[in-house]
Amino acid sequence: MTDPTPSRPDEPSRDRPEPDPRVTYANERTLLAWIRTALALMTAGLAITQLLPQFKFAGGRRVIGLPLIALGIWAAAAGYRQWDANDRAVRAGRPVPRSRLVATVTAGVVVISTLALVLAAVAGVPK
DSSP: OOOOSOSSTTSOOTTSOOOOHHHHHHHHHHHHHHHHHHHHHHHHHHHHHHHSOOOSSTTHHHHHHHHHHHHHHHHHHHHHHHHHHHHHHHHHTOOOOOOOHHHHHHHHHHHHHHHHHHHHHHSOOOO
């Protein structure tokens, strides 16, 4: 006879039914939304480093674009970690853990946008 007790605390037990598919699909849609957000951040960072006119300040485009690319990479990885944590919680019958992903990405965009505003005001495009 097999032991229905999970081998790890976050694993579902064998006698627990599968979670409602709507919950699973909602978790997957949320992951896909974070992947789209990450791709948008990385694309914006790449476009800024390659297509924006040069600033008077040397390396100004990189100062704005590279943090956006880094934030996008982080958002993709953090989105996956959040999906995994949510999936484990739902399958184990526990509450879904709180996420700091939204606050972190928002803070990152605010800081990088403020930096871009200051850089554009102080070291604008040469004439």
